[in-house]
Amino acid sequence: MQFPDDDNGKMLAAMAEAGIDLTKALDVDFFLVFDDQRDAGTALEELANSDLEGEVELNLNDELGKWEIIVCINMVPEYDDLVEQETILNDFAAEFGGMTDGWGVMQHQDGDDEFMDDDDHVHDEHCHH
Structure with missing residues (x-):
């Protein structure tokens, strides 16, 4: 498969190389970042009340020091x-x-499935999912 030579194309090429079937629907996470928590919260409310077909969540991205809507x-x-x-x-x-x-x-x-029903599982740096 040929992909354009930009960030999106490179990401798709890497996914194809990793063996991901790009012809099937996948859960794609888009990241929106905000400096201000109130702005992010307002945007989250707006998304939740829109006709967007997807899930949204708000987190503080410690690495970026910004609020992130996924x-x-x-x-x-x-x-x-x-x-x-x-x-x-x-x-x-x-x-x-x-x-x-x-x-x-x-x-x-x-191994991803082994923790699906395990509410006591704690995620740490050794997790691979």
Whole structure:
């Protein structure tokens, strides 16, 4: 598969190289970052009340020192659709003083299922999921 020579294309190429089937719908996480918690909270409310088909959550990204909304959308990761979704979300975030900060896909790894029903499992640096 050929992909454009930009960040999105490189990410798709890396996913294909890792053996991820890019013809199937995946949960794609888009990251929106905000300096101000109130702006992020207002944006989150707006997303939750919109017709967006996906899940949203708000976290403080300690690494960036910014508030981050993760928008998880189940979609086939096609280049044009990813760029379009990222543009829509960037325009949306800008209304609240934020911006997009890329996207990603959680890759299933062997052993992921063993903790699915284990509420006592504590995630640490040794986790692979």
